[in-house]
Amino acid sequence: MSHPVQPSPTRSLAHSLTNDQHLDLYYYMQLNRQLEERMVRLFRQNKIVGGLYSSLGQEAVSVGTAYALEPRDWLAPMIRNIGALLVKGFKPRDIFTQHMGKYTSPTQGKDGTSHFGDLKQRHVVSPTSMLGDLIPVMAGVAMGGRYLGQKIVAMTWIGDGGSSTGAFHEGLNLAASQKAPLVVVVENNQWAYSTPVARQVPIRDLANRAQAYGIRGLTADGNDVLAVYSAAKEAVDECRSGRGPVLLEVKTMRMRGHAQHDPAEYVPPAMLDYWKARDPIALFENYLTENNIGETGRKAEIDARIEQELDSDQDFAEQSPLPPPELAEQGVYCEGCHTIEAEWRRPLAEVMPPASSVEAVWTVSDFGAFRPPAALPRPAISVASHLKPATHAAKHIAKPAAKPPEKTHGKPPVALAPEPDLASAPALRVPFGRGPKDRAFRQEQQNAKDARRKDKRGKRR
Amino acid sequence: MAEVTMLEAIRQALFEEMDRDPTVVMLGEDIGVYGGAFKATEGLFAKFGPERVIDTPVSETAIVGAACGMSYLGLRPIAEMQFIDFIACCFNQVTNFAAKSHYLWGAPVPMVIRGPSGAGVHGGPFHSANPEMYFLHTPGLKVVYPSTAYDAKGLLKSAVRDNNPVLFFEHKFLYRRIKEEIPDGDFTVPIGQAVVRRRGTDLTIVSYAAMAHTSLEAAEELAKEGIDAEVIDLRSLLPLDRETILASVKHTNRLLIVHEDTRTGGIAGEIAATVCESAFADLDAPVFRVTGLDTPVPYSPPLEQRFLPNAEKVAAAARELAKY
Numbered sequence: 001m002s003h004p005v006q007p008s009p010t011r012s013l014a015h016s017l018t019n020d021q022h023l024d025l026y027y028y029m030q031l032n033r034q035l036e037e038r039m040v041r042l043f044r045q046n047k048i049v050g051g052l053y054s055s056l057g058q059e060a061v062s063v064g065t066a067y068a069l070e071p072r073d074w075l076a077p078m079i080r081n082i083g084a085l086l087v088k089g090f091k092p093r094d095i096f097t098q099h100m101g102k103y104t105s106p107t108q109g110k111d112g113t114s115h116f117g118d119l120k121q122r123h124v125v126s127p128t129s130m131l132g133d134l135i136p137v138m139a140g141v142a143m144g145g146r147y148l149g150q151k152i153v154a155m156t157w158i159g160d161g162g163s164s165t166g167a168f169h170e171g172l173n174l175a176a177s178q179k180a181p182l183v184v185v186v187e188n189n190q191w192a193y194s195t196p197v198a199r200q201v202p203i204r205d206l207a208n209r210a211q212a213y214g215i216r217g218l219t220a221d222g223n224d225v226l227a228v229y230s231a232a233k234e235a236v237d238e239c240r241s242g243r244g245p246v247l248l249e250v251k252t253m254r255m256r257g258h259a260q261h262d263p264a265e266y267v268p269p270a271m272l273d274y275w276k277a278r279d280p281i282a283l284f285e286n287y288l289t290e291n292n293i294g295e296t297g298r299k300a301e302i303d304a305r306i307e308q309e310l311d312s313d314q315d316f317a318e319q320s321p322l323p324p325p326e327l328a329e330q331g332v333y334c335e336g337c338h339t340i341e342a343e344w345r346r347p348l349a350e351v352m353p354p355a356s357s358v359e360a361v362w363t364v365s366d367f368g369a370f371r372p373p374a375a376l377p378r379p380a381i382s383v384a385s386h387l388k389p390a391t392h393a394a395k396h397i398a399k400p401a402a403k404p405p406e407k408t409h410g411k412p413p414v415a416l417a418p419e420p421d422l423a424s425a426p427a428l429r430v431p432f433g434r435g436p437k438d439r440a441f442r443q444e445q446q447n448a449k450d451a452r453r454k455d456k457r458g459k460r461r
Numbered sequence: 462m463a464e465v466t467m468l469e470a471i472r473q474a475l476f477e478e479m480d481r482d483p484t485v486v487m488l489g490e491d492i493g494v495y496g497g498a499f500k501a502t503e504g505l506f507a508k509f510g511p512e513r514v515i516d517t518p519v520s521e522t523a524i525v526g527a528a529c530g531m532s533y534l535g536l537r538p539i540a541e542m543q544f545i546d547f548i549a550c551c552f553n554q555v556t557n558f559a560a561k562s563h564y565l566w567g568a569p570v571p572m573v574i575r576g577p578s579g580a581g582v583h584g585g586p587f588h589s590a591n592p593e594m595y596f597l598h599t600p601g602l603k604v605v606y607p608s609t610a611y612d613a614k615g616l617l618k619s620a621v622r623d624n625n626p627v628l629f630f631e632h633k634f635l636y637r638r639i640k641e642e643i644p645d646g647d648f649t650v651p652i653g654q655a656v657v658r659r660r661g662t663d664l665t666i667v668s669y670a671a672m673a674h675t676s677l678e679a680a681e682e683l684a685k686e687g688i689d690a691e692v693i694d695l696r697s698l699l700p701l702d703r704e705t706i707l708a709s710v711k712h713t714n715r716l717l718i719v720h721e722d723t724r725t726g727g728i729a730g731e732i733a734a735t736v737c738e739s740a741f742a743d744l745d746a747p748v749f750r751v752t753g754l755d756t757p758v759p760y761s762p763p764l765e766q767r768f769l770p771n772a773e774k775v776a777a778a779a780r781e782l783a784k785y
Contacts, residue, residue: 136523140530170520334569334624342535356510
């Protein structure tokens with residue numbers, strides 16, 4: 001089973017959002033941006049003790065996707081998903097203190113940036129710097145939640161760069177084979193540090209990877225928060241109804257360097273100009289104005305609230321103490337400081353046989369035999385087109401198992417001239433269970449050889 | 462009381478822990494219907510079903526990653542490596558994700574990673590590893606390596622109930638070669654406690670897993686020659702029971718460390734350093750060690766035998782040590 005990639009129905013679901021929810025989206029995006037702008041200033045004042053990674057221009061991705069989740073759902077952010085953390089209920093002070101290495105930060109100074117989480121209240125898993133790691137972890141969260149009957153959806157993000165890691169593929173494949181309720185958002189921001197996406201992957205749409213896992217792939221305009229929300233909501237709903245996982249690619253642009261130290265001179269200026277004109281917050285502000293949302297001063301109120309919130313939280317962070325050095329030695333192991341508790345939402349009897357099935361059932365049509373990929377869209381340059389026309393021998397080999405190609409209804413598609421029908425390209429096919437060691441196989445080859453020899457002899461005479 | 466193999470003791474521990482606690486789930490390759498490559502999980506699928514005994518794709522990173530995720534929800538997953546050698550494939554998930562989780566953001570990972578390890582069965586260089594030292598160097602993990610059926614069962618139960626990621630190494634040479642009467646019903650062996658397997662006065666041999674048996678065998682040989690060796694079985698490598706080692710060295714004054722793992726960077730170095738730091742004045746001789754060679758574990762029997770320590774090699778080193 002495979003699903004072709006579908007562009008998400010732009011904004012179709014977004015109409016179900018109320019005016020307040022529209023303003024919520026605005027609030028979180030603007031809070032995300034203003035918070036990061038302040039951190040750039042703090043960085044220049046040497047108040048950020050480590051690196052600073054900007055999500056300028058990507059606010060719609062973090063906010064639009066996370067907004068599609070319910071409070072019970074789980075997420076794991078990447079470095080540029082501060083907006084998602086804000087939607088999940090973390091406060092600007094958490095972000096400020098994390099970056100400044102303060103004792104009051106969620107990790108008490110043990111880690112920086114967006115590397116923090118909260119298992120009990122907000123259901124956020126902390127990322128590591130090893131890209132792709134979160135995908136198997138969140139697949140496990142999705143599987144565990146289902147096992148406990150919690151009806152939760154897990155969501156995580158990965159960049160275009162991180163989508164090349166082994167963990168990405170292992171995690172997605174496990175999630176797909178388990179039908180786990182997991183939404184993986186591929187945040188295609190065009191650059192993996194300095195390497196453009198075209199030099200990392202030979203495909204245009206990263207969501208196409210979904211086909212390989214037999215799951216749904218969606219693409220959305222990452223700079224249109226309503227389009228992102230609509231696509232994410234669709235993905236979350238699919239997962240919640242048991243049809244997950246879903247791979248959602250959002251196309252956007254990293255408007256600054258990889259981190260503050262990187263001037264990103266490798267980015268063509270025209271590219272920046274193109275995306276600057278498509279700034280997600282400016283686009284959304286236009287939308288709000290056109291639709292008379294947030295007029296009568298409500299939007300201005302939000303702006304003022306953000307300023308106030310950031311003032312007080314920045315002040316809190318700057319006044320906060322650094323951690324006591326002896327903290328470095330504490331907390332390597334959990335020695336009774338946490339209780340491990342599972343929140344059961346289904347009767348315990350259900351997880352054990354006979355209530356839970358012990359049938360080992362695998363539904364593989366045709367017992368896994370080779371099937372001509374007639375139904376798949378044909379690549380523009382097919383492997384078969386490079387092959388020479390089938391030889392006698394090849395025809396012989398193919399004969400026993402060869403079925404006539406499936407007939408298509410209506411007019412046959414106008415194929416490129418040199419491209420033979422993949423379904424009837426016999427040279428590619430080895431009948432199931434047969435190969436060079438098979439006596440009948442060798443005999444057929446011999447027969448074909450003999451026949452050719454006879455042919456030649458006849459001609460000579 | 463029933464006589465069981467180490468493999469059966471492990472299977473019993475898994476069975477009983479899953480039966481006791483519905484938050485215990487298992488993930489691994491071929492652990493379900495097939496019952497595992499060594500049949501350590503045989504019968505678990507029929508009893509507990511596919512939601513609790515999960516056959517996964519061949520994806521060690523996904524197995525350990527998913528186990529981390531499940532543990533964040535309050536479950537206690539047990540991940541099986543079909544052979545512990547394959548833990549190299551998920552090194553990152555183990556050392557960067559699971560091990561650092563509690564220290565960095567207070568999220569405990571009550572997970573067990575278990576798998577068959579060790580040489581002596583002609584498994585070749587990719588099915589004979591003793592990769593414990595990669596993980597001893599990783600704060601946040603616990604590492605357990607039992608040598609008896611009783612300890613295997615008791616320590617595995619402790620590992621499942623521990624709130625931290627525990628690597629549970631099962632020496633496959635011992636799986637079916639040792640049999641032992643173990644008590645019926647529930648019992649545990651605490652993680653982090655070594656045990657003195659043989660009392661002696663002349664020298665201390667510190668070892669673990671299959672080499673604990675080799676060391677005992679050597680000690681019996683030495684006894685015939687009038688050398689009375691004390692043999693300590695570490696059982697847990699992290700945390701390391703330094704007290705038991707130091708106490709022994711303080712009354713024998715001589716230390717020999719035996720491990721199957723390769724020599725350079727093996728645990729012998731850490732133990733020797735500990736003793737030099739804390740009991741230098743008690744030593745009558747330099748610290749000796751008998752270890753695997755600094756090579757991969759070779760396949761062919763004479764090569765593998767050359768690689769492995771054995772009772773003769775241990776006894777020979779002990780004789781040298783006793784001469785001081």
